[in-house]
Amino acid sequence: MRRPFIAGNWKMNLTQSDCRSLATDLAAGLATSEGCDVAICPPFVYLETVLNAAAGSALKVGAQNLYPEPSGAFTGEVSAPMLADLGVTYAILGHSERRHILGETDAQVYSKVKAALGSGLLPIVCVGETLEQREAGRTNDVVSTQFHGSLGELSEEEFAIITIAYEPVWAIGTGKVATPEQAEEVHSNLRNVIESRYNSSVAAAVRIQYGGSVKPDNVTELMAQENIDGALVGGASLTPESFLGIVHGAIGQ
Ligand code: PGA
Numbered sequence: 001m002r003r004p005f006i007a008g009n010w011k012m013n014l015t016q017s018d019c020r021s022l023a024t025d026l027a028a029g030l031a032t033s034e035g036c037d038v039a040i041c042p043p044f045v046y047l048e049t050v051l052n053a054a055a056g057s058a059l060k061v062g063a064q065n066l067y068p069e070p071s072g073a074f075t076g077e078v079s080a081p082m083l084a085d086l087g088v089t090y091a092i093l094g095h096s097e098r099r100h101i102l103g104e105t106d107a108q109v110y111s112k113v114k115a116a117l118g119s120g121l122l123p124i125v126c127v128g129e130t131l132e133q134r135e136a137g138r139t140n141d142v143v144s145t146q147f148h149g150s151l152g153e154l155s156e157e158e159f160a161i162i163t164i165a166y167e168p169v170w171a172i173g174t175g176k177v178a179t180p181e182q183a184e185e186v187h188s189n190l191r192n193v194i195e196s197r198y199n200s201s202v203a204a205a206v207r208i209q210y211g212g213s214v215k216p217d218n219v220t221e222l223m224a225q226e227n228i229d230g231a232l233v234g235g236a237s238l239t240p241e242s243f244l245g246i247v248h249g250a251i252g253q
Contacts, residue, residue: 002207004223004250005037005163005230007062007124008237009092009211012043019046020053025240027057034058036251037230039090040237044078051087062090062124065098068111070119080112080119091121092232094150096128096169106149113151117158124163124232125150126211127190131170139168143186144193156198163207165232166190171212173234180221180228183210187227216245223250 014022019042030038041062042050051061067077083091093116094109109125116123127146129139143166151162166186171178178186187208195203210222211232222228231250236242 002205002229003037004035005039005207005209006243006247006250007038007090007092007163007165007209007230007232008040008243009064009095009232009234010040010042010237011064011097011234013238014042014046016046016049019043020049022238022240023050023053023059026243027054027059029240029244030058030247036247038247040243041090041092047083047086047088060089061087062092063088063121064092064095066091066093066112066115066121068108068115070115080115080121084119084121089122090124090163091116092124092126092165094146095126096167096172099126100130100169106146109150110153113154113162114158117154117161122161122163124165124209126165126167126232128165128167128169128172128212134168134170139186140189143190147190147193148197152197156202159194159198159202160205163209163230164190165209165211167211167232169212173213175213177213177215177218177222178210180225183222184225184227187225191227214246216242216249219246219249220252223252 039060039062066080093112098104113123127143129142133142191203207229209230209232214231214233215236
């Protein structure tokens with residue numbers, strides 16, 4: 001049984017006081033929800049504020065990126081040991097906005113994953129095709145190539161710590177959610193690719209989140225699919241009502 005995992009990606013949104021009050025409301029609202037892992041990922045500058053607001057609750061905190069080197073002359077960057085030192089649990093790596101807007105490659109994502117693992121952070125690694133790639137019938141190839149390039153060199157022990165987020169680029173922030181069947185097809189194919197690279201028990205254990213316009217009113221049917229184990233949520237993670245609605249919808253409450 002894979003434990004559901006809902007993560008909120010706040011992207012480059014909110015002020016410090018917004019972050020404090022959203023995290024406080026979520027921490028309070030989660031007190032009763034068991035059976036699901038829940039994390040929120042604020043901008044770097046608000047991590048400490050959010051960590052303080054979430055302290056003592058079931059809510060975990062993640063970063064949205066990191067730099068693969070531990071320290072040194074890398075102006076403007078933030079390392080995995082710094083995040084671990086602060087008490088951060090997760091790191092979203094290889095988000096499509098980083099791949100497409102900032103040109104991040106699979107090899108760079110892999111080095112970030114290694115750095116995260118080396119500091120005890122739990123990576124959430126994103127893969128997903130563009131609309132053009134989907135229309136050209138290349139979805140499974142693209143996702144499989146991203147998996148091999150970003151994760152395929154990990155040992156079985158390292159891979160066991162990873163969460164994967166399948167996020168079709170055309171569904172992110174567009175309101176155009178993949179149908180449960182479209183998402184399930186990719187998740188199930190990805191699990192087969194993982195089984196071929198590792199083995200069936202590793203493939204059965206890894207959690208694969210879906211991301212792209214997840215809302216309280218579509219999460220239940222997505223989660224009902226055999227190979228969808230959670231959600232990576234952008235826009236709908238920015239208010240307590242919609243994010244808690246997604247958490248409750250995911251665990252059928
Ligand atoms: P969205 O973003 O829920 O706003 O579509 C998802 C994501 O980018 O992780």
